[in-house]
Amino acid sequence: MNIHTIFGAGGAVSDQLLPVLLNNKENVRLVSRTVKQIDGVESVAADATNYQQTLQAIKGSSVVYLLIGLPYDIRVWRAQWPVIMTNVINACKETGAKLIFFDNVYMYGKVNGWMTEETPFNPCSKKGEVRAGIAGQLLQETRAGNLQAMIARSADFYGPVGFKTSVPNLLVIQNLLKGKKSQWLGSADQPHSITYVPDAAKALYLLANKPEAFGETWHLPTSSELITGRRFIQQAAALMQKPDGVTVIPNWMLSLAALFNVTMKELKEMNYQNEYPYLFSSEKFNKAFGFTPTSYEEGIKETVAWALKNNQ
Incomplete structure (x- = not known):
C-alpha cells in the first residue's frame, strides 16, 4: 500500500x-x-x-x-x-x-x-x-x-490559508476585513512574486x-506577472469594496519594533526581500508539466472570497 x-x-x-x-x-x-x-x-x-x-x-x-x-x-x-x-x-x-x-x-x-x-x-x-x-x-x-x-x-505565498504564515494575507486581507488600512513591508512599489x-x-x-x-x-508554479504590493492591495480592496490606501512599514520602523518584539526582529532581517525586486521564476516546472499558474487577479479573487466567507 x-x-x-x-x-x-x-x-x-x-x-x-x-x-x-x-x-x-x-x-x-x-x-x-x-x-x-x-x-x-x-x-x-x-x-x-x-x-x-x-x-x-x-x-x-x-x-x-x-x-x-x-x-x-x-x-x-x-x-x-x-x-x-x-x-x-x-x-x-x-x-x-x-x-x-x-x-x-x-x-x-x-x-x-x-x-x-x-x-x-x-x-x-x-x-x-x-x-x-x-x-x-x-x-x-x-x-x-x-x-x-x-x-x-x-x-x-498567499491564498485561502489563514493569516499566520502569509504576510500578504495578514497585512492586506486581514486588515481590510477589520476596516483598517492595508500595510506592506519595505516598498509597495517594487515587483514581488x-x-x-x-x-x-x-x-x-x-x-x-x-x-x-x-x-x-x-x-513551484508562480505567476510571471509583475505585481507590486500596491497593485495587490488595489485588487483586494476593490473586491472587498474598501479603500485601497496603504501604510508602508519602512526599515526604521521595523528596527524600532524589533527592540520590543522578537517577530519584528526576525522580519527586519529579511526585509531586504521587500526593498528590492523579488522575482521568482517557475518556468522549468511550467514547461515540464504544461502548467499555467493562477493569475494574481484570480488568486486574489479566490483569497478574498474565502476570507469573506470565513470572516477570518
Missing part, C-alpha cells in the same frame, strides 16, 4: 495538499506533534527532532512531504532544523521512502534579476544560512545516491508522481 505522509500536518501548505491527495484516492498519513483526527486519514503524533518517533512515522511511506514550519525564531531554527533534516533523511534512507522538501528562497540572498533553480546559494541573513545548510545537506545525500529526494521551492498555495499543493502531487523529477530542485 502506497502511503503519502505529510510531516507538518495542519500547516498552510499541508491543508491545501491534503484534499489533493484525497481527491486522487491516495492513502494519507498526517504527522504532527499533536494528533488531529480527520475522517479517512491516518494521524500520527511524532516529534521530528526525535529519530525513533520520526522513523516510526515514516515506516510504510512511499512519499514523505517535509512541510514542517518552525516558530519564526533564529534560535529555534538553528537548534532544530539540522536535527529535523538529519532525522527525516536517515528515516527515508532506512525505509526507502522518497522525500520532497518544501523550501523557501532565503538561501539565495539578495538576487539581481529572476530567481531560478540555478541561482547560487548566497545567503545574507542568519535564517538564510540555516536554510542553505539543510538544503545543501539534502542535495549532498541525493547526489550521493543515498535516497530519492527533491527540493520544491516556493516564493512568499507571490506563490498561490493551491497551485503549490497541486504541483507537489504532480512532482511526487513523476519519478524523473526526483534528484532535482523545482520552483
